[in-house]
Amino acid sequence: MGRPTLEQVAQHAGVSRATVSRVVNGSPTVAEPIRQAVERAISELGYVPNQAARSLVTQRTDSFALVLPEWATRVFSDDQLFPGIVRGVSQEMEAADKQLVLMLAGSAASHDRIERYALARHVDGVLIASMHGADPLPGTLARMGVPVVCGGRPLGRTRVPYVDVDNVSGARLAVRHLLENGRTRIATIAGPQDMVAGIDRLNGYREELRDSDRRSIVAVGDFTRDSGAVAMRQLLQDDPQLDAVFVASDLMANGAMKVLKEQGRRVPDDVAVVGFDDIELARYSDPPMTTVRQPMDGLGREMARQLLHLAAGESIPDAVVLPTELVIRASA
Amino acid sequence: MGRPTLEQVAQHAGVSRATVSRVVNGSPTVAEPIRQAVERAISELGYVPNQAARSLVTQRTDSFALVLPEWATRVFSDDQLFPGIVRGVSQEMEAADKQLVLMLAGSAASHDRIERYALARHVDGVLIASMHGADPLPGTLARMGVPVVCGGRPLGRTRVPYVDVDNVSGARLAVRHLLENGRTRIATIAGPQDMVAGIDRLNGYREELRDSDRRSIVAVGDFTRDSGAVAMRQLLQDDPQLDAVFVASDLMANGAMKVLKEQGRRVPDDVAVVGFDDIELARYSDPPMTTVRQPMDGLGREMARQLLHLAAGESIPDAVVLPTELVIRASA
DNA sequence: TCTCTCCCAGAGAGCGCTCTCTTATAGAGA
């Protein structure tokens, strides 16, 4: 009954507990015949080391938590952002033979849960992805000595290392493309201004326009499709002459394009549209969308890599910023 | 330095280790003044129990694994299936104060990893979602005494409890709807025939047609949008007269509708289309899609509930089948 | 041949916690 223990393997192989431990952990100081005997015993008994016992002494668990805001699974449900990050992190963790614990942070209560969890030494480190506003969690954990890496530049004064995509440059690329195509009245549908992605993309838009002396025309959405439609209607009302829109997410751009179609504006002939994210939808929309690609897998992978370094006691850069790229299709 | 231990809390409160343990675990046999003293010590020291030490003796970890095939994050990337299950499971686990460990099973190698992980007593049970073909993993784990619940009926002879949605009835509902609307040549684009969802939906289609003496017209896709387009072309070639298609997933239906449009067939006037899944895309396609809704959150939640019961030593039903529902929009 | 060194296996002390068993204290009944 029960799984076999080190002790039993040792007995079965006729050696001491210590020797079995050495074999299991690949110590080089074990004579070949003994190693083989132990390995035979291990596989005969189907021995698997008890992780709890091991981490009790090593003080490591070899697993890491990925914290995602619960709404990420909802708002982003039909694009690749959420699965992309998860996949990237997961790949990198698997490669390092570490485990991934996923935690969805819904309420404020779950912040507490997560904090306790990390402090219970359940994980060797924590990744925190794309939070709203100035989330205190990363700072709190870091202060308690828990290795933490954020996905997306954290707002506020917390000095926590992060990995982000270059939202500002991405937005500038998009706007520059519109300018280069002779568009003169370039509006934007910005994302929520309590999220870094929302803020930075709007900044990029503004910077690029300022450099070319155009005036900005701004509406704000919340990254959902419907909010994109609402914002587009607003923009058309504000400036019926506009001939281009830079939209801070593909999903909003999709809503916006629907409105443009309804109002009889042709895309891109009358109004050019550039999105952001390059989710699958962008490729399949009508017309296929010109957009800014952000490497979500890459973001996840890089976050994982940085955290692994940090947890290994190495020092890591305060920030890693991944490049974004303009993908030109038909909408602009 | 480092986090405080039980011992230190005991010392600080002037009691024994056992008493602190009692307080932490909410034992009723502690006198009120002592309990308060201990609680004060706990909060003063910022004590958090070490999970590894605890589970070493309790033989529980209070965490559960959710295994997802890696391609789930890719193929299903732009719909709600993957995030839906994750969210459902996560909610139920959080409610039970358990942790969720997410494991993406990519290769055959990761099967091994997962097996070792579960056997290392890292988790108290395992959820396995939507695998291809007759996956040996659930059976193997179950045989080793690990509590397992599958999402989606497992193929093969393994007797592992599972939770599934009623694919057969859903498909029948869809086909019946088409019949009731006077459609006579009803084709189907089936899903992959090594997946239960693919098989059952095709079966439902066949059963319903057989009951009404119509012949079946079948093309097979792999649940991707492109495969839906390819299959639709095939169907139009096989039977140019067809006036309806039941498509086994919304994503494929989206591809199919694009082809219909290209070939000048109006939806639903010339060809009615019914999808399956009710992902967000269905609501936003043109025309909005009539489809079969499957409760992915519900599936996740029910899986979690069953597993929690199982892990608690209670007996659970071999199968739980959740109802599907026809959502009528404009495409049929 | 003897000693010194090297190498490899064993012994044993915990890691931080739970839980059973034991003991001390107090109150009740005779």
Added chain:
DNA sequence: TCTCTATAAGAGAGCGCTCTCTGGGAGAGA
């Protein structure tokens, strides 16, 4: 007053593993 029971706190034995320290045997140098 003495015993019997009830109740609450303490003592201590592990849970399964790692890792340092110790010890024994073999080979090398003198």
